[in-house]
């Protein structure tokens with residue numbers, strides 16, 4: 001079944017029909033979702049959702065746009081959340097030089113602190129990087145050693161993707177791969193072995209074709225899987241089952257009495 005490795009069902013765009021939509025996920029062949037926190041409030045809501053729905057897990061972390069809210073006290077709170085049973089990763093964390101809402105040295109400081117937190121707790125990470133490929137990679141090489149995780153919504157070159165694979169990371173691919181102007185990501189999907197790819201929505205954002213521009217949800221991931229299957233010349237079922245196994249491996253879901261995949 002489909003595994004959505006990066007979703008934001010805590011977003012207000014789901015306020016009108018969140019529960020109805022999540023109840024429908026089985027019909028869309030969606031088996032597992034990791035709801036990723038991006039702000040302190042987002043983390044709280046992500047954990048609530050994970051504790052309400054058996055098939056939802058949470059990641060807790062503070063996005064570079066939100067690191068102004070971090071201090072030693074809130075960081076301790078985050079550490080506590082990361083120890084909760086259904087929190088499977090630290091994320092999303094990273095650098096965002098596109099919006100640049102926080103000073104870059106502050107973004108770097110809290111990115112590194114959260115990478116160290118993941119190392120301390122033995123959790124994988126979920127990495128956000130926008131217009132900051134070089135600095136993100138430098139920090140990951142230095143502070144991400146020994147960690148595993150996902151480079152979410154990967155937007156770099158295929159060469160960089162393969163460098164991350166060498167470091168032990170998985171590449172998160174979502175709706176952009178279906179876009180006509182998504183050529184770079186199509187090349188990434190071709191170059192990265194299927195054993196190192198995971199699927200994601202980043203919903204409510206980045207809906208794939210034919211829903212581009214609409215509100216995204218995990219049920220649309222099949223369009224992403226179809227495009228990767230087309231690019232790699234394999235079946236859609238193979239893409240779905242292999243990426244599900246990859247996601248269970250990276251998020252270590254075998255901890256929850258599931259068979260190790």
Ligand code: NI
Pocket residue numbers: 006008036038092202
């Ligand atoms: Ni996200």
